[in-house]
Structure formats: structure tokens, C-alpha cells
Amino acid sequence: METKVIVGLGSCGIAAGAGKVYDKIEAIKNAENLTFELKKTSCVGMCYREPLVEIIDESGRYLYGEIDEERAIEVIDKHVGQQNPVKDYVVQSDLFETVDNTFTEDQVKIALRNCGYIDPESIDEYEANDGYRAIRKIAGHGMSRLDVIQTMIESGLRGRGGGGFPTGLKWKFANNNKADEKYIICNADEGDPGAFMDRSVLEGDPHSVLEGMIIGAYAIEATGGVIYCRAEYPLAIKRLDIAIVQAREKGYLGKNILGIEGFNFDIYIKEGAGAFVCGEETALIASVEGQRGMPRKRPPFPAASGLWKKPTNINNVETYANIPWIIQHGAAEYAKYGTEKSKGTKVFALAGKIKRSGLVEVPMGMTVKDVIFKLGGGIQDDKEFKAVQMGGPSGGCIPSHLSHTIVDYDSVNATGAIMGSGGMVVMDETTCMIDVAKFFLDFTQKESCGKCTFCRIGTKRMLEILTRITEGKGEEGDIERLEELSYQIKDNSLCGLGQTAPNPVLTTIKYFRDEYEAHIRDKKCPAQVCTNLLTYTVDEDNCTGCTVCAKNCPVDAISGARKELHNIDQDVCIKCGVCYTKCKFEAIQLS
């Protein structure tokens, strides 16, 4: 076989320089007239090793990580030119032990089955990897709409956007509502900070999403499809565009699709302007209709009255990506994975203080600890694991002592966090939990659409209290005030954004109340993050009087003659920490 050289060109790869690597390899190939097949693919999930170059030859697969232009020359020269793989750079291979083999060993790839393996801009490659087999199966086997819906119900697939509503049931409702026009929408408005599951799927395997939507359209008799994708994902939009054109050309979109009489369906992309709230179904619909993206009260649910007041089904990217696989392999095959109430697999984006930040897909039921430590490789610099934020700004943190929690909808909910769309932000001992709560609340507060009172002003007031606490101006009763406001906001907000916005605050209070108390009562930040609560002092024993700290202090808060003990004027000090980092004798102490 001809050797294949595949460069990962997802957003993460491109950001790390994969584009230049690809160009370099192409240049070498042309210059030296080498005979290998140079291909593109997307992210395989190991974002922490980008740029990634995979070489497949007769002996097997070699995944090279952290390949810059220089290394690319070396690898091509040695591996392709001399059939001598550069093992030092191989991060993952079927042939021998590598540092990152544990990253993939326990993963089960269904939604991500093609990501990082095929060229996302080639419908042929998608087809060659079982693509469009599912919709062909439906057409060929004469699967009725109800058969499809039944399969989805039996598979146990639940909405991967975070809500966890059974997909089959959703389809059933949409199917039950009869109308001359119906719509199917793909929610690709991924907005959680630190989450990039959907982007990876859209960039890596757009056809699987299209096929999932086509199957859904068939099931509910939809006449039109919309992918609502945030404009900040230009690469995803570009690849979707290409995929849609290709699918139309091949007759997967259009009239009487695959010969199914009366099955007319096409898909359009609507670029969202980047409002987080547009991830909410009703706000998303308003935005598609050209109105301000603001939610409305449900019911009526979109399944009854959605886009243009017609029955509408909305699922998220990852959900759609699972669907062709389920139809092709059967519900039972899918339901083999997972727990009693949460079937199949879930994609997680690992971020924060974790060694291997990237994308993983694991069967439901794996413990949080295993995801973080086995797949994620543990905490950076081997610091102590403190908590993991799941579900983004709508979610909550799971503290280390609950890391045995398994990933399924109900177990995660029981902790006060939520599964969400799959963001996992890992925090270590140097993270201040109030700072974390403040970060997420700041996000939701800014992203509130401004419609309902509690979300618009309530989150603002909570943020103000949190800010006060981190500035050392917390008062007795602040925790109770936060809790009271939290419950009121949860009870009295129109959409998920408001109803869940207090979750990060509530879970941090629940698990880290002592940290709040330390800030409020002792005016101390145990993680030493909140600058206003820090005091920098000079250690008498260690200070050599070298004057480095005084010279670097931007506000001249440090005094002391050469070779004499220095002193920091606390009234002047702005707690920037420059002295701390500059001192070579560990003479600056932090408390």
C-alpha cells in the first residue's frame, strides 16, 4: 500500500501551526518527488499534542505529536524516506507502548468515530467509512418513520446538548404534531467556556451531522433543516458548507431523497452572532426568525410550535452525530454501552489544570476520576486535584471527594453539577473556588439576554456580592444572601440560562463553604488567588538585602538599604506579586 501522511487540521491543529506543517510536507513531497499520499483530517482529540501528523504504512499507524516544520522534515525524511520511524516523536501507536496510549485505550468512539481519521471535506471518505449507510438502510429496508423513532427510543440516546431529554421521545412528539411544514434544527451554538465538542465534530465529521439530521427529518417529516452555528466557528461553517453541497450533489438532500417518495428536505446554515442564550431552544428559534435572541415561556414546546410557529425538532451536534451509527448498528448495540438510564457514550472536552487537555469519548458510567486521571493523565505539575466544573456556567463543581461519581445524567445531577454539553474544567489546589464561581457568574450575567428581572438584575447583584467577597469586603450574611438570591433566580427565571446561572455559586457554597467563610471572616483567600486578600511580607531570615524586589516594585512600596532587611509598605503595595516572583531567596512571603 501507499504510505499515507495525514495532517490534523482542526482549529486546534491550525492554531498550533499544523497549516505550516502541512505546507512544509507538501513542499518536501513535491521537491523530492516522494510517493506518499498526503491527506488532511481534523482533530483526533489530543489537542495537547498538536500539531499531529499520522503516518500509516504497511507496518501500521504512527501518530506523531508536537510536530513543527523542522520535525516534519525529519519525520518525512526518516520515516517516509528511510522507512525508519522516529519513535521519540510518536505519541500513540498500535505497535508499541507510547506515552499517550492510555489516552485512547479506554475511549469508545461513536460520535467521534471519524474525527481525526477521515478528510472532513471529502464525502467519498465519509461514505467509504460507512457514511450515509444509515439513511440508505432506511431507504433500502423500507424502515418506516415509526421504526426509526422506535429505534431511537430503544437506543436510550439522550440529548447531548445538556438537557438529557430522550431523543426518540422528542422525535415522537414532533412526529405526532401534524403540519404542512416542519423543521429540524441542529443546535451548533456551543457557548460554554472551555467546551469544544461540537466544533470538533463539525470540523472533523460534518457529514455525520447532516446524516443525523436527514434521518431526523425523515422521522418527523421535516421539510426544512437549519444548522444554527456560531459565527466564531468559521472552519466548521466552511466544512459544513462543503458537506451540504456534496450531499446535495449526491442526492442525500433535495427532492425524493434516495428515492423515498415525497421525502424532500434540505439544510441551510444560520450563523449565530455569538449570544450564549441562543443555545436555548426558543431563543435560537427567535434568532433564526431574525428577531432578537430572547427565550419565551414553554409550553408551547418547539415540537408543537417552533420555527415560524411550525412543529420543530432541535437536537445538538453530538446527538445528531450518534444517530447514523445507531441506525446502522441497531439500538441494542448502542445500548450496550452506558448505565441503566444513560446509554451510550459521551464526549468530554478536558480543560483547565489537566495534563492532557483535549477531547475524549467515553462510555457512560466511567468515573470522573478515571476520566481525569486515566484519560486526562492527572493534574498539571502533579498538584492536588481540587474539583472539576461540569456543565459549564450552568453546571457546578464536583469536589475531589466525590470524584468517584460516575458520568451519567442522574449521578452528576445528584452532586449539584450537571452533565451539560460535556465541558470538564479541572481545578487544582491553587484555584480559588469563589473566583471560579465569580468567573462563571460573570459569564452568565454578561450573557443574560436581559429579559427577565431575576436573571438580568439578580445575577448582577450576586456577582457584585461575590466580587465584594473576593475583594475582602464580604460581610456576615453574604453567603445567606447569595443562597437566597440563587433560589429565587432559579425559581423565577424564564429559561435555562437564568434557572441554572446560580449553580456554580450554589455548588461552591455547598462544597467549599469554609473558603467563603475564610474570605468573609478572616479576609483570607486560602488558594492565594484573590489579590486584595494577599499580604506580601519580607522574611527576615531569608532577605539578603539584594534590592531586586525594591527595584522591580512598580509602586515603590519596598524600602531598605543594600544588604539590609527590606520592608514592604502595605498601604502602598498593590499586590501585583512582582517581588514574589523576582526574589531569588524565597524571602518574600505570601499570606
Added chain:
Amino acid sequence: MSEKVNVILNGKIIPGIKGETILQLAERNGLEIPTLCNDPRLAPYTSCYVCVVEVEGLRGLQPSCSTKISEGMRIETHNDKIAGARKTALDLILSNHYADCIGPCMQTCPAGVDVQGYISHIEKGQYHDAVALIKETNPLPAICGRVCVRPCEVACRRNLLDEGAPVGIDYLKRFASDIDLDSKNKWRPEIKAETGKKIAIIGAGPGGVSAAFFLRKEGHDIDIYEASPKPGGWLRYGIPEYRLPNDILQKEVDNISELGVRIHYNKCLGEDIKYAELHKKFDAVVLAIGSQKGTMIGVEGDEAENVFSGIDFLKEMEMTGKRYDFSGKKVAVVGGGNTAMDCCRTSMRCGADKVYVIYRRTEKEMPANPIEIHESKLEGIEYLLLTNPVKVNKDKSGKVESVTCLKMELGEPDASGRRRPVPIPGSDFELEVDYVLAAIGQKTDVNFTDDMNKAVKKGELKLNRWGDIDANPDTLQTGVENIFAAGDGVTGPATLIQAIAQARIAAHSCNLFLQGEEVVPMPGEFFSARDNFQSQVQEDYIGKYPEQKRHEMPTLNPKDRENFKEVELGYENEEVAYQESQRCMECGCTEVYTCDLKKYATEYNAKQEGLWGDFKEYKVDFSHPYIEIDNNKCVLCARCVRICRDVVGANALGLVNRGFDTYVAPSMGESLTETNCESCGMCISTCPTGALSENVPFKPGPVKLEKVQTICNYCSIGCDLELEHKSEFVMRAEGRDGLVNEHGNLCKYGKFGYKFINDTNRLTKPMLKVNGRFEEIEFEEAFNIIREKIKAVTPDDNAFFAGARLSNEELYLIQKFARLGARTNNVTSFHYLNRGHGYVGNAKANVPFEQLKDASKIYLIGAEVNRDNAVLGYMINNASVKHDVPVELVTNMDHSSMEHKVGKTLKVKSYYHFIKAVNYYLVANNFHNGLFIGDNCEGFAAYKEDLLKENFVDLVEKSGVAFMDSVIEFAKAYNNEMNAVLIFSEKEICSTASSELFNLAMITGKLGKTANGLISIKEKNNAQGIFDMGICPTLGVGGVGIKDKELVEKMKKVWKVKSLPKDVNESQFERLERGKLKNLFIFGEDPLGCTEDKVKVAGWLTVADFVVVMDYFMTDTANQADLVLPASYPFETGGTFTNTQQVIQSFEAGFKAKSGLNTLEQLSFLMKQFEIKQKSKPEATMAEITKLLPSVEKVDKFIFVSTEENNDCRMFDHGCDYIVKRFDDEFSNAFDK
């Protein structure tokens, strides 16, 4: 039938209607759920979360505005959890509500006098109303207007501008009060029915008489016991006459005793009258005893002769009527308050050589009014500031000889916040004086308490630690349940206004007690205040209000003050008061009486500071001539945005930004004037707070308004509205949920077109032109002249013109007068002059407005409804937005006001030819609906023959459409439409085109069916009445031919006459043109003002011998007349209008006719001149009209009418109505600026 659903509402099973929301269910059942964001005109929005309720089985609370009921639903609308959530929602909203409910003046006034309100009255010359408003909380305005310490003026925001001078609040109050006091019809409060309860009030000082006033108003029987021989307390005995003349004091006290309050003088409690006696005779007692004892300086030697307390000095002179003679003497007054000022200035008036004021701090710390200090200096008083007397030195006879003083300097601030004076050692000096007056305080004399407690059976009257009467500070009830106390006796020496405020509280409590109710404090009200957020600084206001210097009150020349004449002379005239009133910046919100947020905040005890934090500050947008946007007051319910989008269709407002930064702003522009805004004011009508309000050219107060119901007299839609006024000065118009205008929708005419009512140039007298100039004459004379003029000519030399704005009753009487009095059928209107007969049957085929939503398509042909009939426009837009009814426009305008609201626009040049071309196409191709025509119509064959003589290509060309296919496409589409409603306006569509539209509807079989057919829009409110009341030579009442036998018989019978005028001159236009008419009588029309062809119309008026015009104002036409009669407004007359759909609506006579005789009365008197007895009440007139109506309504067939020409010859714009013209002109001028 709507399906029933049973729900359990607050424990009761209640039938609901399927599909309704919890809020709707509750409202139908009379249960109020608070809501800010809901408006029944709009789909639920759910943003405020004030309407939350609890539904069993559902998590959290549910917004009732958008939660629909379901079978068996268990709903709680009021419990602690719900109230808590509502309160939090309100707290949150208020924490970002940087706005004032009331101005700082009212906020600061101890008595809570509505300053902004009475300034608004004074602006309009409503002095009695001003006094009435003041006396709601302060019964002594003339006194207060002179001697109040004016905390309001200290708080006034004008201080931030104009070199720090507040509005002359007190001067304005004095001005209004003095006018009221001296007038014959001075304001008197209403006294409630006698309760039979007796109250004794002790003390006739300000507290006592005020308490008497408030309690007397409640219907109680009041006796005041006063120790002194005269009323007023310290007002009389402490304040010298040059500041407060005794006669003013006496008049205000008299005002109160005239209400039936008895004052017994020289009755000192405990001495002249014993409590035991009072106890027997009275149900309750109010102690308003004041603080009577002066305090001495308390230094060594102060017992010396000629050392007095200041108030004793003042009192003695008032009691004895004798003045001290201080000639050649030196007087030292110790103290820095107003009593010190009274003492020093009085001393000067007693002839003193030298008067010193000794005060231990600086002038800045002096509690006296700055104006007093200023005046005293003018009068030559010498100030020894930072000086303290430490010893009084006597001569041998024991008289004061000098005072030893120490100089002081200011140290650290003390408890009062003022800097404490500290003696400078060794700075002592001696001041030679003959008299020392100590004005440093007073004490309460309470020597009657023992006497009282002896007689008390339950409880005890106690004193507090300062020796004053101990009373509950919130209710002023004392330890004895039926004894209340107020004023200085409770507080220690304080101000006049505080005493009045206390009197009101004590009276309130006493009244509760006497009514057997629990004595609780006066209910508090929520008031938002900008000062709660940050202190107001000059930068916030500078440049936003025109600069205007304070008009200082003229005073007596200092040289002329060696007497006790009043120094302050009062404002010179009304103009000065008006000018000063204009300085009021109207800090308080105009919607304070209607604001839902304030109402709920009060109800739920919400607090502005409950959830303090960052807040938003916005500039108030005054750029629109009619609509003011104050985002500071916005609660982001988006009702304005939604009503503008979903009902009006203008989409002029939108939401900008996200989250806490969200605000409402004009779409795509800086100002509302740059949007599609139609200035209808619907946004104002829906705003639950004062964020959107009317930009008015007067000071609205706000004051509590009275309402008079009327029907809008601009266009022919017939909207029901209320004019809200105070003493007939109209300050706003609000729509009522009317027969036609559901939910009280109004357009710009109804909402803003009321301002002419307040115009003082109104005609109020008949005016006769003598030698080219108008002179006022009496009605009698005017009517005589008319009689003589009519009798001098043959009947048909007279012609009567009646405007389409007049009521049915007015129109009827005009034609009756013409036909019966002047004996002529020459009666018509300029409005329809020479416009052909095509409009006569327009009312016949009017699809009811409410069926618009059921149409499959709406066509607008020559109907600028946005501009001219916006309320109909809302119905069309609503049909389009809510019911997806497509709308197509055919217009001959380059820029139609409808274009942005319709799905499709077709441009034509001639409506007449376009419609005719469509008809031609349908008939020529045999697309006509033969079945319908056969059953319902007459004359098709003849019409067809006439029509087909035309040339289609020619018609299309003249129609001006760009492509022939447009005509064909239109014809086919209209013909195929299941339920097409075609709307046209008489303003745009000439009468032959109107006939052709009827032909079109007949050809296609679209008449007489539900949601299918034509809607014609007349121009004026009662244009239909022109036809119905016989304002036409050929028509009589009921639109029946004037020669109709049945009608003639009825007329003879009802009018009690044997013969009627025989001749019928069809065209008055022709007769005008030929100069055939000698006497012209023009009622409610302004042909000269409303025509383009002024030369022609002026010619008509000049040719006639005698022209009478009846109108509201001196219109252009009236100016050309020989005699002008003052017309009354509809709401001064009462009557009915018939709208364009023949809906007859009545309105009341809520105002008095300014001229004394309303229009109907004038017509009735006029008839009397011809020996015709005519009742003038609108109801009687209507009864008479009814007698003339045809007994059976004939069901006519629709008749095809062939037309020959495009008779587009409308001569008069604005419906030939001066009022419409005036508003149209004002409107366009407002936007030109």
C-alpha cells in the same frame, strides 16, 4: 363555544376557559395579580416575574401571564412564598430605578405638601385648585407662604442651577393663597356627614387649628380651647406683624372656624377649664398646647432688669398692644434662630439706636432663614458672630449695664453636625447694652397634667425626658387612648410646618379612634428617589433646563421700615407668578398616580435599597415632539417595543445590548423621529411606569385629574376616549375600551389632538363685524340679526352648510332650522361639495372591522390608514401579524405611509382608471360571478354594455401601472380570493372610483358576506351623519329622499307644520359659483382655511350679502364673516356621532359650554325667533330624530352604476375642519423643527 376547564383557584373550584392563562382566569374572577409586563393587547412576554403564582406539582413558581390553565390545576395566587418572590422581583427592579416618584420638595416637606402639583395649578392660573391641593395637607398656606422655614426650597434642585436660587415655592404658595383668601369664591373643603362625635382641641395655635381643620372635614364636632384672647399661638404672639400681619392670620383661622369650628378664648386648661369637664363632654381630646416658656441665657447676672426672653418680649407687645420704646437704647439679642431675627428686627422698629445679634458660631451655622438675616442687615442690625455672652453686668439699680462676651472659634463638629464653638482664652470684652433679649429656646408648660391624670380612668398622660408630652411618634396617641397630642408640646420648639404635619397625623389617629378602628400610623407610600442612589450635582442638570433667574419678591424700602408694615410685598402680578412657576424642573414623575411599579412597590413593601448595587443612568430623550423616553424609569417589560411592532406595526423601538446593560431605544437611529414612528402614543399607553410619557407644553403637575368621556372628533373610525382634566384644563387623553377601539387604542389625533381645548383664544361670545372689525354682542342681538336677514330675502337665497364634525343632533337641528325656519332645502356641507353622488351608499357595504382577522386577504386601495385612521391600521396590522392575513396596497403615492407594513405594493396613477381596467378585464373575459349578480344585483347588462365601450389598453395606460400584466394579475387574484376585504378611503378615492369599486365587488360576488367585501373610510367623525341627518338638498332624515311620501308625512307631523319647502336646488356649488346665494350660514366648517383655491372660496364669501359662521375659533372663514357664533365642543354639548360603519356612539356633556349656550341651545333659541319650539337637550333631539326615521328598512339590491369620468375634485383638505387642519399643521411643524 369555548371549552370549559375546571381549576382550583385558592381552594375554590372555578370554571375556566380552555386556552386562557392563569392571569386571565384570575382577572375574570375579580382577583388581582400584579403584573408589569402583561398587556392584554399583546402576546404574553414573561419578563417581570411579578405575576408569579404557585401551581401544585410544578417546580418553583409560575408566571401566571403565560401559564395556561389545565384541568384540575391547583393554583395559589397569594401566600408568603409568592409575596416574597414578588417583593424580591420589585426590590431588584427598584435597585436599578434611578428616578424620582416625587420631587425633593415634597419629599422634604414635613407635611408632604404637593409642591410640584400646586405649581402646575399656578402656572395655569388655577389658584383655587392650588389652594385646595395645598390644603389637603396644610390648611394654613397664606401663613406658611410668609413664615415657613421652607425645607422644600433648600431641597429644590433649581439650587443646582441659576446661581443657586431655588424656585420661589413659598412665594408662589403665598401668591395663590392671597388671591384665594381675598376672593368671593374662596375654596372650601367638603365636610363629610356629621358623625356626632365631639372633640376638644387645646390650643388655637397652628397645630390646634390645623387639627380642627382635618377633623372637621371628617364630620366631627370641634371645640377649641385657647388660653390667650386671640388665636394663632406663637404665630400671633411670637412673630411680629411686619412678617405676618394679624389680619392674614385671622383670615386663615376664620376660614377654619367658618367650617363650624368653635374657638373659646381665655380658657386655659387646668385653670379656666378642667379636664374632668372635657372628659364628660367630649369623645376625644387633642392637645396642641405649644411650647410656651422662653429660656433665659443662663449666665451670671441674667436675672438683671431689662433682660428678657425674646418671646416674652414679643408676646408682651402683642398682648398689650403697646410697643417698647427703645429710642436711644442699645439692645443685644442672643441667639441665631428666627426668634432672634424677630427680636432684633422688632427692636429696631421700637427705635433702638443699636441692635446687636450675638451668636456663638458663624453666619453659615445660623438656623435663621437667610432671607431674614439679609433683611435684618438691610435694616441696620449689627452682628457679633463667634461671640458668646458669659456674664450680664448690672448697674446699681439692678438694671443691665453691659454684657461680658468671649470670642469663639470653631472646633470639631458636634452631634448636630455643626462645628462646635470653642472659646478663645483671654478674648473677653465688654459690650455696653441697655436691654438683653435671649432668643435661645423655649420650653413646654405642662402644669395641667396632674389635673388631667386625676380625671383619667384608664391610662396616664406622661411626659418624656425632655419634659414634653409623651406620645407615640407614629400615631401621636398618648398614654390615654382618647387623648392625642401634636405640635411643639410633643416635639419641643419646632417649626410651623412640623406642627401642621403633626396635626394631620394626630387628626388621622383621632379619626380612626372615633370610628372605632385600630389606631395605626398613616399608610406609607413607596417613593423612588434619585438621591437614594447618589447625591445630585450640578453636572447632572446643567444645560438640560433653560436658565432662568429667580424672581425675588419685592420688599418695603429699608428706609420705610420704622413701623410694623409687612416687609415682603408679594409677587407683582400673575405674569410674575407664571414666570416663577416655569422654573420648576418637575423632578417628580408625571405618572406618579398611574405607575404600576409604584403601586406594587407600596403593596409589597418593596425597598429601593433592598438589593443595592450598580445602577444605570440614562439621559432623558426629549427629541420627539410628543413622546418622552426616560430609560431610567424603564423596567424592560418591552411592552412599548411589542405594541409598536405587533399592534401599530411601526417597529420604531427595540432592545439594545444584553443583560444588565439592556435598554429600550429607537430602532436604528438616535431619535424616535428618525424611525417609522407614527407618533400614535400607543407606547405611552402601555408603559407601566413613567419611562414613556407625553411631552407636553405645560406643567402636568402631576395632579389628580377628572375624566370626561367623549368620542374622538377627528376621523370616522369613532374611538372612545376620555379627556383627563383639572378644572377643564385638559392635560391628557386616554383611550377607553370602546365599541370600535378595543382596549382603548388611539392614534395621534385622539392621543395628542386635545391641546386646542385649552387654547384661551376660543370664541366665547357672538361677534358682529362693524366697520370691518369684530365686536362682541349678546346672543339675543345676534339671533335678531339673523332673523331679520333671513326674512329680508326669499327663502332660497339662503344656504346652510354643516360640517362633518358636528353631532347628529346639531346636524339635525341645522337642517330643521333651514327647512322649517328659513323654508329652504338649501342645506349641504362644504365637505361633500361638488363631489358627486358616489359616496351616498358607501355605508351600505361596510365589512365590520372585527371581521378583518378572518379575511384571506386585505386590499388597501387609496387608504392611508396609518396616517389618517391609525386605529383601523392597528386592526389591519394585527390581522396580518396575529392571523397571517396578507395585505396588498394599491397607491398613487410615491411614498405611501403603508408601504412598510404590507406584503405587496402596486403603484398606480389613477385609481379610477385602474379599477375600471380591472372591471373591464373581468367582465370582458366573462370572469364575473353570474350567480351572485343574478341573485343580488341590478343593472349588470347596462353596466357591461357601457363598460365594454371603453378601451382596455387605454384604461390601463391612464391607470398608470407599469405593466398591463399587473392589472390582469390583480384582477385574477382578487377574483380568486376567498375572503377579500377591500378598504378604500373617501379622502383618496373619488366618488366615481368609489362606485367602480362597488361594481368590482359585485362583479366578483364579494358583497354581503362575512369577512368579504368593502370597507369605506369616511374622512370625518360624523361624515355619515351628513347623509343620515339630511344635510343634503335632496335627502332628509334617514338618508331618505326629501320628497319621500312617508318622510314628508312624518316631518309635517313631528314638526307640526302644514307645508314644507318645495323647491330642491341640487347643486349648491353651482349656486355659489353663480353668486346666487345672499345669506350663507356655515356651521363647523372652514372652507377658506382648508382650500387650495382661496381666491374662489373667498369670492363666494364676498359675493354673499351676509355670512354667519359658527366655530370654536376665529377661523379664516369666520374672519370673512359678518357674524360669528361661538360653537361648543362635543363634550360641552353631548350627543352622538355615527362612524364610518354606521355605529352610533354617544358622548356626554362633561364640560360647561364656555359661551354659556351650547350649540344645540343656540339653534333652539334661533328657532324661537321663528316661533318654532325646539327642545335643546341632545336626548330629546335624538328622540325627535327617531320619530322621523323610516319605519321599515328596505333591503335594496346592489345596483351597478356606470361612471363616465374620474371626478377627483375634492376641494377641501382636512375634512374642511379647522381643528383637523390645526392639528395637521402643528404636527408637521413639530417635526420640521
